[in-house]
Amino acid sequence: MQQHSQQPNPKLLNKKPLNKQPQYVQPSLGHALHKAVKAVKTISGLKANTMANRSLIRSAGAALLTGLMLSGCTEGDLDALIESTHQSSGQSVCSAQAAPFAHTLCSVSQDSLQQADSPLSLQLFWKSRQDDRAESDQNSALPPLYTFDALLADLPKSRELKFAINAGMYDREFAPIGYTVIQGKQILSLNLNEGAGNFHLLPNGVLWWDNNNQVQITESQQFSKLLNDKQITPWYATQSGPMLVIDDSIHPKFNQSSTSKKIRNGVGVCAEGQIQFVTSHEPVNFYQFADYFKQQLHCPNALFLDGGIASALYAPDTDHKDDKNMGVMLGLIEDKD
Template sequence: MMLRAAAFVLLSWALPAWAVTCEDTRYQGNSYTICTVDAAKEELRLFLYNDEGAPYGHFNAIDRALQSDGETLSFGMNAGMYHDDRAPVGHYVENGREVMRVIANPGPGNFGLLPNGILCLRPGRADVFETLDYVDQSPNCAFATQSGPMLVIDGALHPRFLPDSTSRFIRNGVGTTADGSKAIFAISNNAVTFHEFGSLYRDHLKLPNALFFDGNISRLYAPDLKRDDFGFALGPIVGAVEPATR
């Protein structure tokens, strides 16, 4: 018995401490999958173009590229609106290189429903900024993607969200803690309104800032849940990267 106990303790000690957790939950009658990434322990990146300059488009294409470098994708989600050629609609930075400038003016569609915002990834932290705040602060982001509208701005819902809205879609987005230590990604498993989705972030997850990524084309890669959504070829994708042997 003592040998078995010792072996169990040794095995438990050797197991990795995963820093990405995904779970299904219900809130106000709607179903969501929520993935929490510990930004202090996990490496979050944005992916758009491969080494040949072609869009990755799908999670498995990113994972194959990572595998060749001894890494693997442990989480993934579409991360911002894009044109037909999958180029980003708004600001986009990858590995410190700006691919698309900041778009600060109002425009058509959800992206132009100001205020919109930017997810900024830096070593050890992740932050959602309202776009004008991002411009003022000019954070040195290793990766950044702009989308819109903001879901939650400094603890308040976007002012254009209506409780009685009839516009319902599958939606996904991201929120960050005030200290930037955690990024919480969510995707609805049934069609929801902006008000319902924003309320998830403000009232259930209690995050000060959250950003809408997209609706209808929303996709999630969560191996722990055996989930690998397919369909539309995607533009910007956010993912957590692990050593392949972990």
């Protein structure tokens, strides 16, 4: 862009000589370039989640800006382009997949969550209007939201639910049975007890993220040590089990030839900072499910959320919405303000 500032085209400066308003040239070009990069990301659907993608987006943005300026377009034209393509691009976070088993894959990158001006956020939901209530209200007699329809109705109009999924296991009252934190408020303490059922097929783990939206999956015993040493401060957290993949290894108790096959869903923190949510639409055993996270999604750590009749997914990108009661829900929110 330095060539434009050193040898400006008078047409690009509204026919005003450079020596009259030199201080405005570079800010204008920088602002326009920012908008051109935004337009490229909107049109292409590319995510700035790798160095190669970021370089490609910026180069394409510079090329787009050059072409628009040479054709006499203004920044207002760029604004209109961004708005129109944003409306038509329908950037998807969830997609239907046929292999290695029928499933829906929903993805969000760490980068997209951690950008300072990002409209996206992962959140946990349990009871109505949790943003407006005091800490004690989370443990009050108010009933859970139960369903995706109730969650959708509960959200402010300025927020869009991009997808949602059940967030771990719950009891008969639809209260969580494992460690749960919502907006920094602990709902239930860490559960390190032994017992029956999938939750206690140890090791189990915790999906959590801090106030900086750094998403992690940590085995429960290790998580306990981090908590006790005050090394972490979860903003959201949900404990479930079993772990599917632990430090690049499939759970040691999974049997590749197991005949126990069910609908299952889970989450992994994976290659290139992608957080991957998988909901199977056909029965699979634990080994098959974990192997997909390890071998194809390249997740060093992955966690089972639930299965069978408790597996629930809301994915408008694929026109999928389960009508089931559940406890805590996890959703990707886009703030439209």
